Amino acid sequence: MSFLYEIMGDYGEFEEVIEGEGSENPVSENGEVVSRVKLPGKGEFIGKVVQRYGGNRMEILCTDGKSRNCRVPGRFKRKMWLRPGDIVIIEPWPDNDDKGEIIFQYYSAGVNQLRKKGLLDGLNKEF
Structure with a gap:
């Protein structure tokens, strides 16, 4: 949340200052905006949506080379609208891989960062 207020500058005129704006998107030396991307944790894989089956189930091609039948949990049903070609993080079931x-x-933006880091090399290059 940023606040807008005016302060008197060095030469007597008022300047607008927006608090919090510079800290939200830090800029690197190259002029690029630095953003952090979520990486898969232990036991998680990056995958690509290949096909939608219906009933919140989809076929996902993972970076380990396996094709898994994955579902969208109920808490994400309305938040995630997935299409074939989207990149996701999946967590395999403990009893059935x-x-x-x-x-x-x-x-x-996250896909571009993953591509720069080389984490999408296990998937097809077509996206």
């Missing part, structure tokens, strides 16, 4: 749950969806 062929199934899993989708726990995070990447947007275009």
Whole structure:
């Protein structure tokens, strides 16, 4: 949340100052906006949505080379609108490695960062 207020500058005129604006998006030396991207944790994989089956189930091609039947948990049903080609983080079920749950969806900025880090090399290059 930023607040707008005016202060008197060095030469007597008023300047607008927006608090909190510079700290939200830090800029690197190259002029690029620095943003952090969520990485998969222990036991999680990055995957690509291949096909939607219906009933909140989808076929996901993972970076470990397996194709899993994953579902969207109820708490994410309205938040995640997934299409074929989207990049997600999945968590395989402990008892069945062929199934899993989708726990995070990447947007275009996150996908570009993952591509720069080389984390999407295990998937097809077509996206």
